[in-house]
Amino acid sequence: MNELAKKVLAGDVRSVARVIRNIDDGIPSVKDVLIDLYPHTGRAYVIGITGAPGVGKSTLVDQMIAHLRKKNKTVGVLAVDPTSPFSGGAILGDRIRMQRHSLDEGVYIRSMATRGHFGGLTQSTRTAIDVLDAMGKDYILVETVGVGQDEVDIVKNAHTTVIVVIPGMGDDIQAIKAGILEVGDIFVINKSDREGSDKTLSDLRLMISMDQKKHDEGGWKPEIIKAQAIFDKGIDDLLVEIDKHRDFIIKTKGNLHSRRQPEKVREELIEMIKIQIMTQIMDKLTRTGKFEKAVDLIVKGKIDPYTACENLFSD
Numbered sequence: 001m002n003e004l005a006k007k008v009l010a011g012d013v014r015s016v017a018r019v020i021r022n023i024d025d026g027i028p029s030v031k032d033v034l035i036d037l038y039p040h041t042g043r044a045y046v047i048g049i050t051g052a053p054g055v056g057k058s059t060l061v062d063q064m065i066a067h068l069r070k071k072n073k074t075v076g077v078l079a080v081d082p083t084s085p086f087s088g089g090a091i092l093g094d095r096i097r098m099q100r101h102s103l104d105e106g107v108y109i110r111s112m113a114t115r116g117h118f119g120g121l122t123q124s125t126r127t128a129i130d131v132l133d134a135m136g137k138d139y140i141l142v143e144t145v146g147v148g149q150d151e152v153d154i155v156k157n158a159h160t161t162v163i164v165v166i167p168g169m170g171d172d173i174q175a176i177k178a179g180i181l182e183v184g185d186i187f188v189i190n191k192s193d194r195e196g197s198d199k200t201l202s203d204l205r206l207m208i209s210m211d212q213k214k215h216d217e218g219g220w221k222p223e224i225i226k227a228q229a230i231f232d233k234g235i236d237d238l239l240v241e242i243d244k245h246r247d248f249i250i251k252t253k254g255n256l257h258s259r260r261q262p263e264k265v266r267e268e269l270i271e272m273i274k275i276q277i278m279t280q281i282m283d284k285l286t287r288t289g290k291f292e293k294a295v296d297l298i299v300k301g302k303i304d305p306y307t308a309c310e311n312l313f314s315d
């Protein structure tokens, strides 16, 4: 077995950090580690926490860690920021918010930001989840910022997706309707110490009921929870609801191996094939200088991009 993989399985945090950094940087040799880790994955329960910047996701995650640790559960955290190409301010804030757990051996916190390699953040997050899973964490909390397809794709890796909103986000609630409503298993109205949480509650209820199709078919009916993360309120309710959702998955799917369902496997494999093809072809085209030559010809108006692209494949 790969030495690094052995250390990850033994829970060595420095090795885990190294592997995740290699994933983040798109270092090809990390694959050997992942192959050895794969048989040890599928045990952790993955929770996605998403919502606009500043709604209190990190504060919530920090409290969830504390509650889970009281139950003797180990926790891995990935703070993912699709909006920033480098580990920027948001992620720094996440780290600070969860600082009190940094010396706890039962907690492992990492941030991830896209570095622009082909795999993209969705793929690297999924892989990082595998690493934390293999290292033996019971729960993996994935915090993501930003609203959009990236975020939706990232939370697709979770067993339970928690969407965090705050009171008075009328328009924003309309905005989340677009893509993210259907991936929300639980909604948290955080900062409910502020005015307007009842209005937000009824707005959300309405939106969820309009999405009724899902529950008519015996699907999961998303719950809405009021919370005040900084005052440690609503966290127990949230964890109870997460447990309920977990039971629901087991009841309807038979197990928690969502990643071993044909539909998921297909999706994941296609993603990997895309990356592989892209990497190989781009590698060759840049090495031989053909890519830059094509760029140059297009820029000079000597060829159109359609023909140029075809030419790159034909010889």
Ligand SMILES: Nc1nc2c(ncn2[C@@H]2O[C@H](COP(=O)(O)OP(=O)(O)O)[C@@H](O)[C@H]2O)c(=O)[nH]1
Pocket: 051, 052, 053, 054, 055, 056, 057, 058, 059, 060, 093, 094, 097, 190, 191, 192, 193, 194, 227, 228, 229, 230, 231
């Ligand atoms: N009033 C109030 N403020 C909160 C609550 N939860 C978090 N905050 C504050 O909201 C700000 C942003 O929190 P943070 O967790 O970094 O949000 P994130 O960007 O979603 O991760 C911080 O100043 C928190 O102290 C809450 O329940 N009530």
Ligand SMILES: [Mg+2]
Pocket: 057, 058, 059, 090, 093, 094, 143
């Ligand atoms: Mg945060």
